[in-house]
Amino acid sequence: MKLAKRTPQLALLAIAVSTALSAPQLAAQETEVKEEIRLERIQVTARKTSENLQEVPLAVTSIGAKELSEKGIAQITEIQQFSPNTTLQTSRGTNSTLTAFIRGVGQQDPLWGYEPGVGIYIDDVYIARPQGAVLDLLDVDRIEVLRGPQGTLYGKNTIGGAIKYVTKPMSGGTEFNAEATVGSYSQRDVKLTGQLPIVDDKVYVGFGFADLSRDGFGEYLQSALANQDRENYNKDLWAARVDLEFRPADDLFIKLNWDKTRDTSNAKGGYRLLPSLLTNAPVPDSVYDSYTSLPTSNLVELEGYSLMISYDYSDELELKYIASRREGYSPTNIDFDNTALDIFDVPAEYKDENSTHEIQANYSTDGYSLVSGIYLYDGESCGNFDAILGFLGRAAFGTPGLTREVTGCNNSESWAAYTQASFDISETLSMTVGARYTDEEKTAIVNNGLVFANVYPQSGWIPGYVRPDGQLVPTVLGDDANGDGVLDGPKSQSWSRFTPRLGLEYQAADNILLFASYSQGFKSGTFNPRATINEDGVNPEIVDSLEVGMKADWNDRLRTNVTLFSFDHKDRQYVGFGEGNSATDLQQVLRNVAETSATGLEAEVTYVATDNLTFDLALGYIDEKIEVNNAIPPLIGLSNTPETTVNLSANYFLETNVGGFVINAGYYYRGDYLLFETSDLLEQDAYGMFNVSVSWESNEGDWYASLHGKNLTDEEYLVGGYDFVGVGPNGELLPGLGGDTTLIGYYGDPRTVHLTVGYRF
Secondary structure (H helix, E strand, C coil), X not given: CCCCCCHHHHHHHHHHHHHHHHHHHHHHHHCCCCCCCCCCCCEECCCCCCEEHHHCCCEEXXXXXXXXXXXXXXXXXXXXXHCCXXXXXXXXXXXXXXXXXXXXXXXXXXXXXXXXCEEEEECCEEECCCECXXXXXXXXXXXXXXXXXXXXXXXXXXXXXXXXXXXXXXXXXXXXXXXXXXXXXXXXXXXXEEEEEEECCCEEEEEEXXXXXXXXXXXXXXXXXXXXXXXXXXXXXXXXXXXXXXEEECCEEEEEEEEEEEECCCCCCCEECCCCXXXXXXXXXXXXXXXXXXXXXXXXXXXXXXXXXXEECCCCEEEEEEEEEEEEEEEEEEECCCCCCCCCEEEEEEEEEEEEEEEEEEEEECCEEEEEXXXXXXXXXXXXXXXXXXXXXXXXXXCCCCEEEEEEEEEEEEEEEEEEEEEECCCCEEEEEEEEEEEEEEEEEEEEEEECCCCCCCCCCCCCCCCCCCCCCCEEECECCCCCCCCCECEEEEEEEEXXXXXXXXXXXXXXXXXXXXXXXXXXXXXXXXXXCCCCCECCEEEEEEXXXXXXXXXXXXXXXXXXXXXXXXXXXXXXXXCCCCCCCCCEEEEEEEEEEEEEEEEEEEEECCCCEEEEEEEEEEEEEEEEECCCCCCCCCECCCCEEEEEEEEEEEEECCEEEEEEEXXXXXXXXXXXXXEEEEEECCEEEEEEEEEEECCCCCEXXXXXXXXXXXXXXXXXXXXXXXXXXXXXXXXXXCCCCEEEEEECCCCEEEEEEEEEC
16 A cells, blocks of 8 residues: 655645634624525534534544435435545345445454444444445435444444434424335336324324335346346445334434335445456456356345434433334345356355343533433344355366355444533533443354365255255354363353543634544444354454644634544454465464554534535545555555545526526545455555535425436446465465465446436425
8 A cells, every 4th residue: 555654735725724714704794794604514423413514522433314305315324425534335145235344343243243333323223234325325324434433322332433324303294205206227216205293293104105216237148047137336225214203202202113124135246356366257347247167046124123212301401212123134145256157156044133221310500411321222133154265176176166164153242331421621622521431241152074075055046946954064163161161152252442522622713613622432342253263252443542633613604523533443353265375275263363543633614604605525534654564465555545535626506587496516535445455456546536416496495306427438347356365485476275376356326317307395
């Protein structure tokens, strides 16, 4: 990774730009400003209470429903363009699995048992697994991106930050909204949302439904199975939610929610970057074309319930209870080698269910506020995968096939208590002090071994397949409680952690906030879900972060929010090879083997140039160092983390006799980045993309339409991949696991255009 040491220069540049932009505006403060020219006041709940964004001493990006609609943002991955130092991308294999990194911290591998580094929340309910976390935006009020460790208020697994999906509150009246979208690759979307009062001023019901479909960006050129749907990168998904709100008294509010998502899009095939040594199929002409020997069918299914009860005990004290239960099931087909041969195929199942309970007490009065609570989490994460190396089994052993089969569970029970207080020291100086204590116990069991046949998770997985009983070899990860050498139960381990936060805030002027803070977060300890030996669990990852920042509204025209940060990331967890092993070996060991650090800059600038024209700039820069490097193979950089991200956009409003038009144009730039931290064989060069949107709303506000062009330069950029090749002494590429040169890339969306038409009343 090409990293220059330019943090001080960029910091000076950001300050210079802010000063240059603000100078004429400061002079204009003495003159009358038109009422129409005003910066938007943005309310967020980043600190679990409603606050003005400009008064929150955190690096937060908030994108509201109006902006999401005007820019045609349809799913959560597109938010990365507007939040500095943020990566939100669709992972390999499915359309619904999320790869999330903020400031270089996240989780690459979506296997059960591994914990994310960026927390995803829907209305403060934690989404524990990346499967299904690529959320299509339905009935959303805003998306908030909290950058940096959020270990005090949000707890474990938010060491990079948190993404909050906030749904629209009910207005109390009768509303209905219907919209349809058509676009490139036969895109056909329908969304219906609405609300209805059941008992006036007491009971309301809201609903949302979306049916989203699109043909594939590419196709499977060859398939070993007949009658398969050959579309690749297609979309076939529906999602629904129902909300029930009940206000039995002025001081009591109850909300019950149900949501479900079912994604039956095809399994996503990767692009072979190298010709296969074992087949004669050429490298495809399109990066969206692939080959496969597995079924192309795939499923990601999620369902959840949540309950929130809020009671205003007094004008100053709010008591709140939040409970949730979520389940997920994903049978998936991942062809690692992407050929029509069974060189390296991985059919798999993921099952996840969890429940949470949280009690909050939030107190606020002049000069003092307190957020506190108790949180309980009980989650079960299980799965199985069959790494089929059939070609190798037949060639090397003369057997019907060869499968490394792994099944297991990695379950967690944890509780936490937290509190965070903000109080005034003087009229201009305030302090924030927070702490959280988390106690967690995990139990894990892994069944792992070799079968000299091609094995699939269930009968009928491929046509005519019947799974034999007793296929699996004995357990390899568990406890030997009585010392007789027989593993007789799950392995258990517990961890606890105290995570503090300390901040100072200085109100330099009415609309200028300076802040500095220290915060700590941790990612849970865990067990290796691929264990081939009886491993102990690894310790949690710890991130210590320092931030200094400024949030300034210089007048009604100019806003500059700038943050400088640094962090140390200790005890990083990596699955690597054992001593002397290589890319052709099956044994992989999970260890705490590395420490990294980084410094960086984030700047978000909004300039209202005229009554009709607004400019926005989002700039991110990060400079990383590897402090401790005991990984095998060694680390060479951060994954999914460009040195620089930039978004520059302009928004123009045009009022006409037939309604209002909003024209939005933006350029998004990402510097080069690695897909994996231990290899430069999959590295994406820097690229930029243009997006243009035109939105219209009738004078009556009932009809609306929008036309969106995305990635208009048709950039091809990597968002995922697989690297199973060896490297010789002279840099030559050698066969890896399965006996082939498996170097695979998955790509972001190509150029698309879509038109949305909607009606509301």
